[in-house]
Amino acid sequence: MRAMAEQTSKHTHVLIIEDQHLMRLALIHELQAALPASIVHGAANITIALDLLETHQFDLVVIDPGLPGYDPKSQDDRFDVVQVVIELSPDAIHFVVTGSDTDEEWEHCQKLGVVGYLAKNNIRPGALVDVLQEVAERGHSVRLSNETTAPPEFYHSGLTPREQEILGWMRQRPSGISRKEIYEQLGDRFDIDAASAEKYYKRARAKLLKTGLLPKGL
């Protein structure tokens, strides 16, 4: 009865269980970007999560087992959360997202029915698209902790998102690659004209110059 409205919908229903507010919102944002026609619910603790699981039907549930009220050092407690959630949403696929990942935990989670196991420090913006695709192809996707060699980031309040984005890519330009080539790559990646990418970069550069700030690599 209550589920009728949900099931007639063509949207993907997602539930994010994560106690860190900013992380939960970021994951919600990532999921919405990865699944254009989606409805994403967020739960900050297990009580809310269980309530939502009883009243809604989900296609994808993302779980951070490190919730308050459970001993973060107790593996049993962590698995309990995962197990309960899976039992309440048997038709969904389940991801685990954690700040302290281990190989053993992934193996145990997999036995419980988890198909995605992601370390928080290995989730970059846009990465969930790849994860979802890998799950669709291989049945599961694992991204353990990984000390990345990410370049330093630079955010100026006067720049638009596009300008930030283009600038970020341009700052990673390897030596030997001309800017023009980057413009073409960016144009390809964002499905815009290379000339537009060039324009954004130049405008971003102009703004930074006006305020007297330019990162080293121009």
Place this chain on the structure above:
Amino acid sequence: MRAMAEQTSKHTHVLIIEDQHLMRLALIHELQAALPASIVHGAANITIALDLLETHQFDLVVIDPGLPGYDPKSQDDRFDVVQVVIELSPDAIHFVVTGSDTDEEWEHCQKLGVVGYLAKNNIRPGALVDVLQEVAERGHSVRLSNETTAPPEFYHSGLTPREQEILGWMRQRPSGISRKEIYEQLGDRFDIDAASAEKYYKRARAKLLKTGLLPKGL
């Protein structure tokens, strides 16, 4: 020499040291919202952080001591990170952000010179404004882990940010409070007309109805 360009600027220079990409980006976003004229740098690991600290002067440094390469269970390792960063930016104020906070850690950090100690599950969007203000007034600000009674969240891809926001508030309406009163509160809070808030709510509602989805509380 190299610091000249930075110091002549009227912007607030911020550095975020945090290995979880989504969390780092969220913190960057929060800081930019809290400090309108700011330049925010992000570092995903201690190497990048040290590099930035040597080449830039910062007014505020936010540190997550749980970086890869350090033993997360070792208190000494966590303090080492904080101490090194503070020594390299003696003129800045320092915040520690952590997923596993303890009272003792805060006390130790305070001795090292930290003035803000924040549990990740107690940082909500917009909270940094209050934290910064409290630091300015009292000299420090502490927000330990806190199991909040946050309401469930609901995000629909077709809604604009404003609509999401207004809808979120409306869903928390206590019984006995009329919608009209909420409109007025929202108008006051966002500095818009109550009628506009009403308009956003109605439009959000209409969108959800069209797709056949409405959370329980309308």
Place this chain on the structure above:
DNA sequence: AAAAATAGGGACAACCCTGTCCCTATTTTG
């Protein structure tokens, strides 16, 4: 020296979001 790349702009249309104002039924409350 010639060609390519780069810096630094301007103009413009399209689009979305925001915010305000206004309208009419219907339902709920006092």
Place this chain on the structure above:
DNA sequence: CAAAATAGGGACAGGGTTGTCCCTATTTTT
């Protein structure tokens, strides 16, 4: 019953972002 609250709209201006196209100097590469 009368008044207030609510549902469900339309119109419109202003602002910012996006994306495209076009322009001229200057610098670097070949």
